[in-house]
Amino acid sequence: MVSHIFPRHTHDELPTASGGEGCFIFDQAGKKYLDASGGAAVSCLGHSHPKIISALHKQLDVLAYAHTSFFTSEPAERLATKLINNAAGDLSQVYLVSGGSEAIEAALKLARQYFIEIGQPSKKEVIARRQSYHGNTLGALAVGGNEWRRSKFEPILIDTHHIAPCYAYREKYDNETEFEFGQRVANELETTIEKLGSQNVMAFVAEPVVGATLGAVPAVDGYFKTIREICNRNGVLLILDEVMCGMGRTGTLFAYEQEGIAPDIVCIAKGLGAGYQPIGATICTDKIYEAIKSGSGFFQHGHTYLGHPMAAAAADAVIDVLLNDNILTNVNNTGDHLKDTLHTKFAQHVHVGDIRGRGLFYGLEIVQDRESKEPFPSSYGIARKIKSVAKDKGLLCYPMSGTVDGKKGDHVLLAPPYIINDMEINNLSTLLAESLDEAIESCKVRV
Ligand SMILES: Cc1ncc(COP(=O)(O)O)c(C=O)c1O
Numbered sequence: 001m002v003s004h005i006f007p008r009h010t011h012d013e014l015p016t017a018s019g020g021e022g023c024f025i026f027d028q029a030g031k032k033y034l035d036a037s038g039g040a041a042v043s044c045l046g047h048s049h050p051k052i053i054s055a056l057h058k059q060l061d062v063l064a065y066a067h068t069s070f071f072t073s074e075p076a077e078r079l080a081t082k083l084i085n086n087a088a089g090d091l092s093q094v095y096l097v098s099g100g101s102e103a104i105e106a107a108l109k110l111a112r113q114y115f116i117e118i119g120q121p122s123k124k125e126v127i128a129r130r131q132s133y134h135g136n137t138l139g140a141l142a143v144g145g146n147e148w149r150r151s152k153f154e155p156i157l158i159d160t161h162h163i164a165p166c167y168a169y170r171e172k173y174d175n176e177t178e179f180e181f182g183q184r185v186a187n188e189l190e191t192t193i194e195k196l197g198s199q200n201v202m203a204f205v206a207e208p209v210v211g212a213t214l215g216a217v218p219a220v221d222g223y224f225k226t227i228r229e230i231c232n233r234n235g236v237l238l239i240l241d242e243v244m245c246g247m248g249r250t251g252t253l254f255a256y257e258q259e260g261i262a263p264d265i266v267c268i269a270k271g272l273g274a275g276y277q278p279i280g281a282t283i284c285t286d287k288i289y290e291a292i293k294s295g296s297g298f299f300q301h302g303h304t305y306l307g308h309p310m311a312a313a314a315a316d317a318v319i320d321v322l323l324n325d326n327i328l329t330n331v332n333n334t335g336d337h338l339k340d341t342l343h344t345k346f347a348q349h350v351h352v353g354d355i356r357g358r359g360l361f362y363g364l365e366i367v368q369d370r371e372s373k374e375p376f377p378s379s380y381g382i383a384r385k386i387k388s389v390a391k392d393k394g395l396l397c398y399p400m401s402g403t404v405d406g407k408k409g410d411h412v413l414l415a416p417p418y419i420i421n422d423m424e425i426n427n428l429s430t431l432l433a434e435s436l437d438e439a440i441e442s443c444k445v446r447v
Contacts, residue, residue, distance in 0.1 A: 089262025
């Protein structure tokens with residue numbers, strides 16, 4: 001049968017997903033897959049969670065949709081209150097959107113409008129980091145620092161500026177400590193602000209734990225504290241992108257909690273709706289909100305589906321489960337087991353250069369040579385091959401190429417549901433080990 005779906009990749013033949021239960025997803029042919037990446041770090045509560053399904057049924061019986069220019073809704077209000085009550089720092093208002101890219105777009109426009117409201121209209125420059133991913137819409141793509149994702153669209157992207165990521169495995173010098181490395185790369189922010197003039201810089205955007213483009217790379221100790229200080233000194237807003245690493249993924253509801261800092265704006269999505277509904281949020285401080293409220297009175301932005309009641313109902317139920325069903329304890333405990341298992345299986349593997357991550361968010365960096373950290377040639381297509389071999393074996397993981405510089409390098413990202421148990425983790429790492437070996441061997445033979 002001819003499909004009229006415009007797929008992600010026109011040469012892929014995809015099975016049809018027909019059901020899911022817990023950490024597993026099934027296709028129409030009856031094959032069962034262990035969902036070790038929750039899609040793209042989305043399905044954090046697994047599939048068919050009864051409490052989320054029930055919340056959705058309930059909301060559907062009440063009201064599916066009401067436009068936010070006419071009404072607020074109970075689920076949106078409940079969700080916003082829960083998020084703010086559990087967010088450290090001065091965050092006070094939640095702008096509900098439909099996904100991660102939308103959350104970033106809203107954050108950028110909010111930052112810009114904030115400076116207009118407070119009489120600093122020259123502030124418009126955005127600084128982010130190389131090898132980051134902030135979404136695929138034009139504003140978010142412009143902020144992101146991944147060469148491969150940007151290159152085709154470069155001529156139509158707004159100008160942005162990129163500093164080094166905090167990527168110790170490849171960018172730390174041998175003669176510096178991790179702390180010194182973190183300070184060196186954090187200070188690139190100050191140098192870049194000086195070069196642009198602080199009166200022109202509105203925001204710095206970063207993922208607390210870099211997901212898709214680097215493979216679960218947390219910053220080293222002290223890095224984000226220095227970043228926060230630099231932003232404060234220069235009147236630059238700190239926008240944290242927790243679209244992938246937030247909502248419990250690293251063991252705390254917000255990933256920034258572990259850095260001992262708080263952002264001016266934080267973006268969340270993915271785990272917020274856990275795949276049950278498309279939803280994201282841009283959360284800002286009272287200072288930003290008050291500037292808008294006492295200024296023009298409205299944020300000049302909006303989408304049809306802002307604060308969608310069904311999406312809010314799902315996210316509200318997700319947050320309830322995260323906070324009340326001991327889920328974060330499980331992320332930490334099974335996260336420790338995942339870490340130990342990955343180290344046991346891969347620490348000596350000839351083609352695994354680095355194992356990093358936090359909570360239930362881990363990355364393995366694949367190299368041709370561990371000593372020199374030389375990646376496999378891009379022509380090998382290692383990441384793509386690992387994905388397909390693993391899928392054949394019934395394991396869904398999230399490999400990606402371009403780890404080193406947007407072109408070279410490969411990693412595998414793991415982001416299993418928070419309800420995964422130790423046995424499933426053992427199974428995951430066994431299947432992953434087999435997949436790595438088979439994929440790498442077949443790539444070597446083919447070339
Ligand atoms: C850190 C980060 N920001 C933003 C996005 C974009 O989110 P979405 O795909 O929901 O638009 C992603 C998606 O992978 C992400 O990982």
